[in-house]
Amino acid sequence: MSELQTAEDARLRHLLTLDGLGRARIEALLDHAAQLRSLWRAGAPLPALLDRRTVVNLFFEASTRTRTSFELAARRLGADVVNFDISGSSTSKGETLEDTLATLEAMDADAFVVRHKENGTPARLAAHARRAVVLNAGDGNQAHxxxxxxxxxxxxxxxxxxxxxxxxxxxxxxxxxxxxxxxxxxxxxxxxxxxxxxxxxxxxxxxxxxxxxxxxxxxxxxxxxxxxxxxxxxxxxxxxxxxxxxxxxxxxxxxxxxxxxxxxxxxxxxxxxxxxxxxxxxxxxxxxxxxxxxxxxANGIFARMAALATLLGRERNG
CATH class of the missing domain: 3.40.50.1370 (Aspartate/ornithine carbamoyltransferase)
Structure with a gap:
């Protein structure tokens, strides 16, 4: 799973696990979260790092607090957010997750926040993503x-x-x-x-x-x-x-x-x-x-802001 996270130019491509992510990357994410938190609490304007980006929440398990945290994080940085209705989606009619992802990518979705009861589902989708990034919001008992x-x-x-x-x-x-x-x-x-x-x-x-x-x-x-x-x-x-x-x-x-x-x-x-x-x-x-x-x-919003900004922001962390 960790090998999917890094692109050929060494930037972070997806966020699927902290396993193997390394001290420098983790500390950079924490520092970025703290910086964004300082701006927010000072009442200063946040940078529109996700302007014209679309973040899709794909939650196959109920989780009000994590989904809300990701939604607030994305919106505060200027993204459009879609909370995908799994119960009424084509996946309930037999469409594969990969086809669902491809369809939403064709609509210019930039990021998928994925929560699923089965281990490896976010990584499975990351392997099929052509352009969009995937963030693991919890899979099975494997990673969050x-x-x-x-x-x-x-x-x-x-x-x-x-x-x-x-x-x-x-x-x-x-x-x-x-x-x-x-x-x-x-x-x-x-x-x-x-x-x-x-x-x-x-x-x-x-x-x-x-x-x-x-x-x-x-x-x-x-x-x-x-x-x-x-x-x-x-x-x-x-x-x-x-x-x-x-x-x-x-x-x-x-x-x-x-x-x-x-x-x-x-x-x-x-x-x-x-x-x-x-x-x-x-x-x-x-x-x-x-x-x-x-x-x-409270820190969950800022940590997720940092993750989204690192993967999608106009200024990417290394």
């Missing part, structure tokens, strides 16, 4: 690169760096594209330690995360960490865990004030949303002073 970028941006805002940080990611790691993109980004930017924690059935194969510490003990995992990323747990998955219900899951893997106290006193609490309060995170922690969850939401 812009979520990774916004998480890295939020971490850097609060810690000043990623180098040397100890980060815990807790919950359903096995099925999480967010966890994978966060790990790829944290690795690239020099995190000292990445700890993954969850029930045995929801942890990935150790070989996939050979440089991470895997654990079933949340208390030990949180000891001395700089940041905690809690992941949403689907309730139907809890039902299939032997000996677990929602109360038991929270008792063993939920983040409450007692557990938060095991982390560093300045540790931040993160969550990609939507949250299940009282299952993976206590309400007073989610709304507490160490929570940066709403900052993540």
């Amino acid at each position: 690169p812009t979520q990774g970028l916004l998480d890295l941006l939020t971490l850097r805002d609060h810690k000043g760096r990623i180098d040397g940080l100890r980060v815990a990611i807790c919950g359903d790691i096995r099925h999480s594209r967010v966890a994978r993109s966060d790990v790829h980004g944290l690795r690239a930017l020099g995190a000292a330690e990445i700890r993954l924690c969850g029930p045995a059935a929801l942890l990935p194969d150790a070989a996939e995360f050979a440089d991470c510490t895997l654990s079933h003990d949340l208390d030990a995992t949180l000891e001395g960490v700089d940041a905690i990323i809690m992941l949403r747990i689907q309730k139907e998955r809890i039902e299939h865990l032997p000996g677990f219900d929602e109360t038991e899951y929270f008792a063993r893997f939920g983040l409450d004030r007692r557990r938060l106290a095991r982390a560093r006193s300045d540790a931040i609490v993160m969550h990609p949303g939507p949250m299940n309060r009282g299952i993976e995170i206590a309400a007073d922690v989610a709304d507490g002073a160490q929570s940066v969850i709403l900052e993540q939401v």
Whole structure:
């Protein structure tokens, strides 16, 4: 998948994964996001980097927050945005995704933001794109690169760096594209330690995360960490865990004030949303002073602005 991302002239062609993207490119995207955020918050006019560009949101999975974030990002930079109605499209009548993409490209669509339940679908479309760029808004359990970028941006805002940080990611790691993109980004930017924690059935194969510490003990995992990323747990998955219900899951893997106290006193609490309060995170922690969850939401717009501008802008980053 990573080989599709870079064009022959070395510029970024698509954004499909943070895996293999490299430190320099990731930092350039974060710097660009921070620059755009500074302009926006100062009330200064944003550059119309996407003027006369058309961005099509192709969401084959429901995701109000990610789609809205991409739409706001594109519109703020001057793009036209089309939210493609999958339920009424020709794909529901048997047309292939590749034919749908080709048809929309013929209408001068410049970018496709793709979310799909199957691994590799954004890459599959990128391989068939003639001119347009493809941004992965989440595929299966494989990658969610812009979520990774916004998480890295939020971490850097609060810690000043990623180098040397100890980060815990807790919950359903096995099925999480967010966890994978966060790990790829944290690795690239020099995190000292990445700890993954969850029930045995929801942890990935150790070989996939050979440089991470895997654990079933949340208390030990949180000891001395700089940041905690809690992941949403689907309730139907809890039902299939032997000996677990929602109360038991929270008792063993939920983040409450007692557990938060095991982390560093300045540790931040993160969550990609939507949250299940009282299952993976206590309400007073989610709304507490160490929570940066709403900052993540805000940073998502700027991270996606930077990604779109890099791929489509009149001035491309290298």
